[in-house]
Amino acid sequence: MYAVKTEVGKGLYSIIMDISSNADNFFSKNYSTGVSALQSVIDATGNILAIYLTVWIMIEGYKILWGNAKQSFQNFAFDATIKFIFIVLSMNAGNWINLVFEAFNGAKDFIDTSLSYDSKGVYEKVAIWAGLMGDYYRVVWDKSGTFEIAYMIFIIIVAFIGFLIGAVPILRALFVNTLSFLLLMILAPLAFYFLIFKTTKNPFSQWFQMVLSNIV
Numbered sequence: 001m002y003a004v005k006t007e008v009g010k011g012l013y014s015i016i017m018d019i020s021s022n023a024d025n026f027f028s029k030n031y032s033t034g035v036s037a038l039q040s041v042i043d044a045t046g047n048i049l050a051i052y053l054t055v056w057i058m059i060e061g062y063k064i065l066w067g068n069a070k071q072s073f074q075n076f077a078f079d080a081t082i083k084f085i086f087i088v089l090s091m092n093a094g095n096w097i098n099l100v101f102e103a104f105n106g107a108k109d110f111i112d113t114s115l116s117y118d119s120k121g122v123y124e125k126v127a128i129w130a131g132l133m134g135d136y137y138r139v140v141w142d143k144s145g146t147f148e149i150a151y152m153i154f155i156i157i158v159a160f161i162g163f164l165i166g167a168v169p170i171l172r173a174l175f176v177n178t179l180s181f182l183l184l185m186i187l188a189p190l191a192f193y194f195l196i197f198k199t200t201k202n203p204f205s206q207w208f209q210m211v212l213s214n215i216v
Contacts, residue, residue, distance in 0.1 A: 005135055006134060006135045006138040006139070007138075008134040008135070008137070008138040009130075009131035009132060009133075009134035009135035009138065010131060010134075011134065012127070012130040012131050012133070012134040013127045013128065013130060013131035013134075014127075015130075016123065016126055016127035016130050017123065017124065017127045020123035020126075020127070021123075038097045038186060039094040039097050039098065040094075042093045042094050042096070042097055042189050042190070043093060043094035045090075045093070045189075045190065045193065046089075046090035046091060046092075046093035046094070046189065046193075047090070047091070049086070049087075049090045049193055049196070050086075050087045050090040050091050053083045053084075053086060053087050053090070053196075054087060056083065057080050057083060057084070060076055060079075060080070061076070061080070064076055083196070086192070086193075086196055089189070089192065090189075090193070093189035096188065096189055097186055097189075100182065100185045100186055100188075104182060137152070137156070140152060177214055180210075180214055181211070181214040181215075184207065184210055184211050184214065185211075187207065188207075191203065191204050191207040191208070192204070194207075
């Protein structure tokens with residue numbers, strides 16, 4: 001097994017492990033709070049909508065019974081069935097938020113597990129790689145003269161700039177797309193709420209187009 005040996009390598013290893021540990025701790029501490037807050041908002045909105053749809057079904061049903069309805073029984077039965085489906089969805093909208101977060105956590109765990117065939121996580125693999133690079137450059141630094149050191153520094157700077165030019169835009173796009181897709185999935189119950197009313201169907205169409213653009 002590869003092991004980090006020099007002080008430079010151990011320093012880089014410790015820095016990356018500390019950053020990854022702090023990032024994981026930050027998200028894990030704020031995870032339950034964020035999920036609970038979103039669930040409360042979606043549940044409250046869904047309950048209000050479910051009450052409204054239930055009242056609508058009751059009123060329209062009484063109108064048909066008393067012969068004052070403006071629509072036929074077949075149309076009422078169809079509309080009531082659709083609204084009943086939305087009532088069921090509204091009453092369980094909060095569970096959708098938890099399902100989305102669990103799905104993303106599952107994807108994260110799957111990626112981490114698939115790359116951890118030797119029981120080391122992704123963060124530790126990156127930290128070991130950085131530490132070994134630190135060992136390599138430390139050995140080269142100790143055994144090189146002034147000209148070789150200057151040349152090595154120049155090569156490192158050029159390689160780092162090339163990495164930034166090539167990798168940063170891709171990583172930024174992946175991060176933005178993943179985050180935006182997560183937010184769109186969280187807002188899915190609200191988007192389907194808009195689908196119920198004719199005057200609010202346009203926001204649903206915009207939400208659906210954004211979902212497709214993120215997938216593509």
